[in-house]
Amino acid sequence: MSRFLRRPEAGxxxxxxxxxxxxxxxxxxLGNLLGAASWVNFAANLGIVAIPVGLLMIAGEMDISIGAxxxxxxxxxxxxxxxxGLSIWLGMAGALGIGVALGLVNGILTVRTSVPSxxxxxxxxxxxxxxxxxxxxxxxxxxxxxLQSPDWARQVFGQLIxxxxxxxxxxxxxxxxxxxxxxxxxxxxxxIYAMGGDKVSARNAGIPVQGLTIGLFVLSATSAxxxxxxxAILFNSAQVSGGMGYIFNAIVAVVVGGVLLTGGFGSxxxxxxxxxxxxxxxxxxxxxxxDRNWSNLINGAMLLVAVAMNEAFRKRAMAPLRRK
Amino acid sequence: MSTTPPVLxxxxxxxxxxxxxxxxxxxxxxxxxxxxxxxGDNGAGxxxxxxxxxxVHQPTSGQILMxxxxxxxTGPRDASARGIATVHQFGxxxxxxxxxxxxxxxxxxxxxxGPFKRFDRKRANEIAVKAVQDFGITRIDDGDRLVGGLSxxxxxxxxxxxxxxFGARVLILDEPTAALGVKQAAHVLRIxxxxxxxxxxxxxxxxxxxxxxxVGDHFAVLIRGAIAADFRKGERSREEITDLMAGGETMAGLxxxxx
Numbered sequence: 001m002s003r004f005l006r007r008p009e010a011g012x013x014x015x016x017x018x019x020x021x022x023x024x025x026x027x028x029x030l031g032n033l034l035g036a037a038s039w040v041n042f043a044a045n046l047g048i049v050a051i052p053v054g055l056l057m058i059a060g061e062m063d064i065s066i067g068a069x070x071x072x073x074x075x076x077x078x079x080x081x082x083x084x085g086l087s088i089w090l091g092m093a094g095a096l097g098i099g100v101a102l103g104l105v106n107g108i109l110t111v112r113t114s115v116p117s118x119x120x121x122x123x124x125x126x127x128x129x130x131x132x133x134x135x136x137x138x139x140x141x142x143x144x145x146x147l148q149s150p151d152w153a154r155q156v157f158g159q160l161i162x163x164x165x166x167x168x169x170x171x172x173x174x175x176x177x178x179x180x181x182x183x184x185x186x187x188x189x190x191x192i193y194a195m196g197g198d199k200v201s202a203r204n205a206g207i208p209v210q211g212l213t214i215g216l217f218v219l220s221a222t223s224a225x226x227x228x229x230x231x232a233i234l235f236n237s238a239q240v241s242g243g244m245g246y247i248f249n250a251i252v253a254v255v256v257g258g259v260l261l262t263g264g265f266g267s268x269x270x271x272x273x274x275x276x277x278x279x280x281x282x283x284x285x286x287x288x289x290x291d292r293n294w295s296n297l298i299n300g301a302m303l304l305v306a307v308a309m310n311e312a313f314r315k316r317a318m319a320p321l322r323r324k
Numbered sequence: 325m326s327t328t329p330p331v332l333x334x335x336x337x338x339x340x341x342x343x344x345x346x347x348x349x350x351x352x353x354x355x356x357x358x359x360x361x362x363x364g365d366n367g368a369g370x371x372x373x374x375x376x377x378x379x380v381h382q383p384t385s386g387q388i389l390m391x392x393x394x395x396x397x398t399g400p401r402d403a404s405a406r407g408i409a410t411v412h413q414f415g416x417x418x419x420x421x422x423x424x425x426x427x428x429x430x431x432x433x434x435x436x437x438g439p440f441k442r443f444d445r446k447r448a449n450e451i452a453v454k455a456v457q458d459f460g461i462t463r464i465d466d467g468d469r470l471v472g473g474l475s476x477x478x479x480x481x482x483x484x485x486x487x488x489x490f491g492a493r494v495l496i497l498d499e500p501t502a503a504l505g506v507k508q509a510a511h512v513l514r515i516x517x518x519x520x521x522x523x524x525x526x527x528x529x530x531x532x533x534x535x536x537x538x539v540g541d542h543f544a545v546l547i548r549g550a551i552a553a554d555f556r557k558g559e560r561s562r563e564e565i566t567d568l569m570a571g572g573e574t575m576a577g578l579x580x581x582x583x
Binding site for chain 1: 421426
């Protein structure tokens with residue numbers, strides 16, 4: 001048991017159980033809740049963004065430009081393949097390409113300057129929003145662009161399995177497995193933890209800190225534009241707005257998932273459970289007698305409790321260091 | 325006393341940062357299997373000297389010799405590749421990593437092939453635990469435990485064991501006992517003796533004369549960037565050394581007053 005409690009995902013798993021218990025008390029039928037698609041769809045869209053954001057946070061960085069990358073991905077595929085009627089392949093390449101490009105900008109600015117990545121990605125977030133708005137207006141004249149995707153693309157990226165569950169759930173599971181391998185099995189994972197622990201020591205140990213930082217920013221921006229692309233294909237249209245909620249939701253999911261804001265600690269499994277917990281609170285509340293307006297309060301309280309728990313954990317782990 | 329050249333030797337090293345001279349004509353040498361104690365108060369230039377030894381700073385003038393041959397370190401990685409390892413006051417810098425993982429940062433053992441190459445956690449843990457246990461720290465038996473959960477002395481020992489495992493020939497210990505209790509400090513001093521027995525050249529930086537006397541073969545007292553005294557074990561008593569260090573302090577105080 002004490003071994004379990006020392007794991008980064010322990011808090012998230014306990015939070016999920018606590019929320020399920022609370023909702024059951026609030027009148028939700030657990031079977032109905034677990035069988036519902038709404039919160040799983042919500043979790044999958046959020047989860048694909050939350051994992052690479054969490055990896056960045058473990059490495060000691062932050063990326064909030066994902067808020068603009070989701071509409072950027074949607075608009076890119078809709079403008080190229082919808083408005084101009086070009087091949088969906090070009091649209092998809094455009095959506096993912098814009099993610100790679102912004103990730104490179106974020107990463108290079110972060111390693112070349114001493115400005116915190118929170119500020120850099122705040123800048124690119126706002127700049128990207130401006131770019132999407134202007135781009136949409138100049139190229140299409142509207143803020144909402146239609147997209148008709150070929151059947152195969154719909155099957156792969158925008159299908160509703162059983163008429164309710166978005167196919168992006170499978171992408172989430174697959175990507176979570178890839179990120180799990182990356183962080184917990186490959187040596188890159190060790191480098192990410194080391195970077196979050198102490199960048200200078202990591203560099204002295206021969207870890208390519210700059211390249212890895214840039215790579216992680218590319219992963220987070222591209223994951224966000226991928227989610228946007230899937231949404232455009234699913235809903236047959238793209239809007240210039242939306243996506244801002246993902247910034248805060250992703251950070252809450254990651255922190256509830258046990259990642260330390262100061263870096264160096266966390267797990268993919270924890271982030272997945274943090275995302276599930278967040279999604280159950282946000283969407284599962286409709287299955288209870290509890291007024292849905294309470295859901296943000298619960299999420300906010302959960303975030304504060306998680307931060308306090310994570311901080312307590314960090315203190316305990318560092319205890320001998322402070323003995324003088 | 326020995327015909328083999330010292331592992332590391334400094335000859336007339338000066339270091340200045342712009343107009344500020346920090347080190348004046350420092351000459352030191354350390355042999356394999358010997359502990360050189362660098363004693364000095366805060367601000368005496370100890371950390372600049374350590375950073376020069378570890379390749380972080382280039383000397384303004386003077387020579388650095390390794391095994392009797394003149395050399396330059398292009399950076400900390402160059403120095404560590406050539407066997408100079410620095411262990412800082414708190415030992416390992418990754419308190420939230422497991423013992424096995426932090427032991428192998430940057431040089432992880434892997435298994436499998438191609439893109440499926442995996443970090444070999446079991447082997448990393450085994451090697452790390454064995455390396456520390458060989459230094460007599462038998463309380464560490466689980467490589468999955470976090471470094472931050474170890475006592476200060478154990479962390480120092482882990483860092484020293486790591487340096488030795490990766491082939492360090494010169495071990496620079498920066499105030500390893502400063503933050504430790506009496507028992508933990510004794511622990512670390514035993515490890516220093518073990519490193520010396522294994523033939524490492526140890527540079528032990530401290531301002532605790534007792535700790536220096538316990539392990540040192542050779543002593544140098546640093547006052548305001550210059551070597552104020554240089555002697556071998558048994559040539560000075562504890563009182564004399566303390567007086568030397570305190571004398572430097574008093575002089576520094578007087579000089580500060582006269583400005």
